[in-house]
Amino acid sequence: MRAYEITQAFGLENLKVVERPRPEPGPGQVAVAVSAVSLNYRDLLMVRGHYNPRQPLPLVPCSDGAGTVRAVGPGVSRVKVGDRVASCFFQGWSAGAVPRDKAALRSTLGGPLGGTLAEEVILEEGGVVAAPAGLSDEEVATLPCAALTAYSALLRQGGLQPGDTLLIQGTGGVALFGLAFAKMAGARVIITSSSDEKLERARALGADETINYKSTPEWGKAARALTDGAGVDHVLELGGAGTMQESLRAVRAGGHISLIGVLAGGAAKLDLTPVLMQNVRIQGVLVGSRSDFEAMNRAIVQHDLRPVIDRTFAFDEAPAAFEHMGAAAHFGKICVRVG
Ligand SMILES: NC(=O)c1ccc[n+]([C@@H]2O[C@H](COP(=O)([O-])OP(=O)(O)OC[C@H]3O[C@@H](n4cnc5c(N)ncnc54)[C@H](OP(=O)(O)O)[C@@H]3O)[C@@H](O)[C@H]2O)c1
Structure with a gap:
């Protein structure tokens, strides 16, 4: 499968497509075939090395993705193969106030954890939510962070x-x-x-x-x-x-x-x-919990809210999507079509 990596050094010129083995989910994990990703300003800072210059590389960037569960690991009960899901920014914050333990606070996709700008991604079963009905893949992909x-x-x-x-x-x-x-x-x-x-x-x-x-x-x-x-x-x-x-x-x-x-x-x-x-x-404010993500999605469905998407780029054009964000000419969200 193909993935984008910030390779040996930061900088947009070092954001490259690589071939990786298809990942298999471990206990409590799910493999998600990614259909769309959205960019956040944080992702641009991460690629440029301005978010956390000490972030180990290589890194798959981006926190936000929508896709379909392809496989589930042992013990998974929250989701099943074929479910349409969105990634949670925090893989380890299920509900309540912001977590006190460092592991949960550092469980963020697109740094320190590998991100969603790939054809497949391994996520915790508690690190996904059901995609709200009626939204396109790109629209679902705009939700996890912004x-x-x-x-x-x-x-x-x-x-x-x-x-x-x-x-x-x-x-x-x-x-x-x-x-x-x-x-x-x-x-x-x-x-x-x-x-x-x-x-x-x-x-x-x-x-x-x-x-x-x-x-x-x-x-x-x-x-x-x-x-x-x-x-x-x-x-x-x-x-x-x-x-x-x-x-x-x-x-x-x-x-x-x-x-x-x-x-x-x-x-x-x-x-x-x-x-x-x-x-x-x-x-x-630090994004939010999975439980609040689910509550928000109920409100989105109830009010028929449609996210504003400025432009969707093809997977091969992902570096241009980051450049577009850097130019600040966009209005709303920038997406990348993956699968
Ligand atoms: N704390 C958190 O949990 C969290 C979560 C998400 C995002 N963020 C942060 O929130 C900020 C926005 O993120 P985003 O993803 O929405 O970014 P974005 O989509 O890239 O938004 C960029 C837009 O912000 C406006 N802007 C830039 N400089 C400005 C200024 N000096 N005054 C007023 N507006 C300005 C510009 O709008 P115009 O073109 O209309 O001027 C620009 O197009 C970033 O700093 C990001 O890191 C934090």
Whole structure:
């Protein structure tokens, strides 16, 4: 079977197709014939060597995949051959709060564990969920990381309520799932983007207010003005340190910031006074558990939510898919067709 590997060194030029023996599942494991994969910004950072420069190589990248169970190992009872499944980002987080033990925290696909950008992948039986009915392979493949992160941030940890105002940064994968879940919950959404054309497309998906963060560098102030000066109830913080100061200008007293991404950097000089003076809650978010993935999928089916896919690349074009993500010209998710 064919797989992509980051070979001896990091860098997109070292992402190569290799032939590997077809893997067989051990006790408690399943072999999944992968049909589609979606990319996350983390996968790009991993390939470039910016996510964990000490990650041992070679590594099959990517955490998110959809496919069909081809074989099951001894003792497997949760799934059977022929089931349509999606991978779980964490192979060892079944339910409840974020695990305390390091092994479970390190059970993530696409580093440290081998990932999904391959024709077959071995997963734990507890590391897959049933694919939601009615979605294509590519649509299922968009769910494990980006969708679950937005769901965890807004509906599990953030307690988003109908009538709340949510500020979302950008129009990438997590952002557009955030928009979809917010609309599902009856919230008002202010979305930012570097592109007026993308903002128009976000409006067509239900965004109530839009701000171009390039032409309006003080977009936090602008977002606050859109709430009659009160501030937004919730922020999906995807930029990280580089955007947090504006997020703190936008959020209301007692509001909530879900700290998810580092698109604008992981370190910066920040004035944290508003956090205490305004009683702001900042919550780190780390994808989510299998049980929450299953709950999210029930909501997706119930509300007929369709993930936004920017473009699907053929398996042979996977390096171009990573380049496309690096160019940040996409709107929503980028997928790779595998089988
Ligand atoms: N903590 C977790 O569990 C978790 C899970 C998933 C993702 N993440 C993180 O969340 C972030 C987003 O991931 P993703 O996969 O959704 O990425 P993505 O699809 O590549 O999103 C990229 C988009 O983000 C927007 N963006 C970039 N810089 C920005 C800035 N300074 N201000 C506002 N928007 C900006 C741009 O939108 P426009 O083109 O519209 O400007 C860009 O197209 C990444 O940092 C990723 O590592 C974390």
